Amino acid sequence: RAQVAALIGASPKEIVFTSGATESNNISIKGVMHFYKDKKRHVITTQTEHKCVLDSCRHLQQEGFEVTYLPVGSDGLIDLDRLRKEIRPDTGLISVMAVNNEIGVVQPVEAIGQICKEFNVPFHTDAAQALGKIKVDVEKWNVSLMSLSGHKIYGPKGVGALYMRRRPRIRVEPQMNGGGQERGIRSGTVPTPLVVGMGAACELAMKEMEYDEKRIKGLQERLLNGIREKIDGVLVNGSMDRRYVGNLNLSFAYVEGESLLMGLKEVAVSSGSACTSASLEPSYVLRALGVDEDMAHTSIRFGIGRFTTEEEIDRAVELTVKQVEKLREMSPLYEMVKEGIDIKQIQWAQH
Amino acid sequence: MAASGVAAPTRTEVLQLYRSLLRVARQFCDYNIREYSKRRTIDAFRDNKNLTDPSQLSAAFSDGKAQLEVAKRQALVYSLYAPKVKSIMDIKPS
Numbered sequence: 001r002a003q004v005a006a007l008i009g010a011s012p013k014e015i016v017f018t019s020g021a022t023e024s025n026n027i028s029i030k031g032v033m034h035f036y037k038d039k040k041r042h043v044i045t046t047q048t049e050h051k052c053v054l055d056s057c058r059h060l061q062q063e064g065f066e067v068t069y070l071p072v073g074s075d076g077l078i079d080l081d082r083l084r085k086e087i088r089p090d091t092g093l094i095s096v097m098a099v100n101n102e103i104g105v106v107q108p109v110e111a112i113g114q115i116c117k118e119f120n121v122p123f124h125t126d127a128a129q130a131l132g133k134i135k136v137d138v139e140k141w142n143v144s145l146m147s148l149s150g151h152k153i154y155g156p157k158g159v160g161a162l163y164m165r166r167r168p169r170i171r172v173e174p175q176m177n178g179g180g181q182e183r184g185i186r187s188g189t190v191p192t193p194l195v196v197g198m199g200a201a202c203e204l205a206m207k208e209m210e211y212d213e214k215r216i217k218g219l220q221e222r223l224l225n226g227i228r229e230k231i232d233g234v235l236v237n238g239s240m241d242r243r244y245v246g247n248l249n250l251s252f253a254y255v256e257g258e259s260l261l262m263g264l265k266e267v268a269v270s271s272g273s274a275c276t277s278a279s280l281e282p283s284y285v286l287r288a289l290g291v292d293e294d295m296a297h298t299s300i301r302f303g304i305g306r307f308t309t310e311e312e313i314d315r316a317v318e319l320t321v322k323q324v325e326k327l328r329e330m331s332p333l334y335e336m337v338k339e340g341i342d343i344k345q346i347q348w349a350q351h
Numbered sequence: 352m353a354a355s356g357v358a359a360p361t362r363t364e365v366l367q368l369y370r371s372l373l374r375v376a377r378q379f380c381d382y383n384i385r386e387y388s389k390r391r392t393i394d395a396f397r398d399n400k401n402l403t404d405p406s407q408l409s410a411a412f413s414d415g416k417a418q419l420e421v422a423k424r425q426a427l428v429y430s431l432y433a434p435k436v437k438s439i440m441d442i443k444p445s
Contacts, residue, residue, distance in 0.1 A: 211394070266439045306387065307383035307384065307386070307387045308383075309383070309386045309390075309440070311440060312440060315439075315440065
């Protein structure tokens with residue numbers, strides 16, 4: 001418990017162990033709103049949150065609460081002024097994830113925390129992708145609740161944690177009732193092996209954060225430059241400045257995403273589309289960014305971590321370039337673009 | 352950590368630890384863990400190359416020995432559950 005707390009600048013008494021960040025998100029959103037349901041009926045979140053946050057909000061909407069989904073700019077960041085305007089006297093919670101899992105952008109959490117303090121609204125952040133990767137400080141960020149995940153920092157799967165501020169104390173209605181473990185917040189036997197694993201992972205993450213970040217930044221540049229040297233029409237989705245170094249979400253113009261994915265069999269990547277839904281719709285995160293439909297379909301997310309090697313990066317560059325060139329070669333659209341035709345002006349004939 | 356009572360490691364001991372760590376690293380059947388162990392060992396020893404304070408030297412040395420124990424144990428466990436399919440990076444193109 002102390003190991004997890006140390007990594008986020010909290011006290012061990014403020015850490016509750018759960019089965020994962022998904023559960024922590026559920027407890028935060030539904031638990032807080034149910035507890036304060038008499039006075040607070042409004043939640044503010046963003047359009048790019050993780051599915052479990054959006055789903056919990058939808059559940060609240062079905063119960064009669066009101067939810068505002070803040071839009072994001074083309075760089076993936078929320079507009080702070082817009083956030084201020086949306087806050088109402090009955091706003092019970094603001095939930096904004098620290099680092100986005102699909103595009104890697106880092107939201108301005110410190111500024112959001114200041115706004116929440118000003119309006120005295122509890123601030124929840126899903127820090128599953130941020131923990132151990134960027135500096136997390138619950139005091140600086142002014143968070144009341146923070147969801148943490150074990151397996152995202154090379155710990156075991158099946159464990160996570162929820163940070164709950166004690167001063168001022170945030171109250172939640174427990175989602176798991178029973179014997180009163182974890183201060184009554186989350187009943188159920190605490191899984192000792194998993195929790196020990198998560199603690200060890202946190203301690204290691206604290207020691208290795210600087211070393212990892214430097215190395216991963218170099219690898220990210222190597223990947224992006226390697227690809228851009230060989231092919232054009234490569235777009236990075238999400239802000240380049242406010243981003244976590246280990247995530248690179250790229251769109252390749254004039255290439256179809258699923259076929260690119262099938263060609264990249266040897267590289268573990270995910271396409272922008274099917275990651276959260278069973279349908280072939282482009283991801284809602286990219287849609288929120290305002291990415292064109294055709295570019296959204298062709299997006300690929302590369303993840304770089306502690307164990308990624310330089311050789312793997314070089315191999316990924318080689319395979320990606322080869323696949324993109326092959327697909328563009330076959331594409332009549334690309335031929336037209338090369339001849340100088342503006343695709344957007346084409347009138348497609350009905351058959 | 353009672354580092355004040357422990358003598359600083361000799362050059363031979365440090366080199367022996369370095370070689371042992373690299374030897375264990377090679378035993379990992381998982382490509383990523385193997386590469387990580389090698390890389391991390393080399394970088395850590397390089398970073399500590401210029402330490403002169405005896406208590407710092409002892410601390411770094413004990414840390415290294417602890418990591419060696421972890422690596423030995425894990426290399427064994429990994430080999431017990433080695434997957435049949437090798438990583439794509441381990442398969443040399445024919």
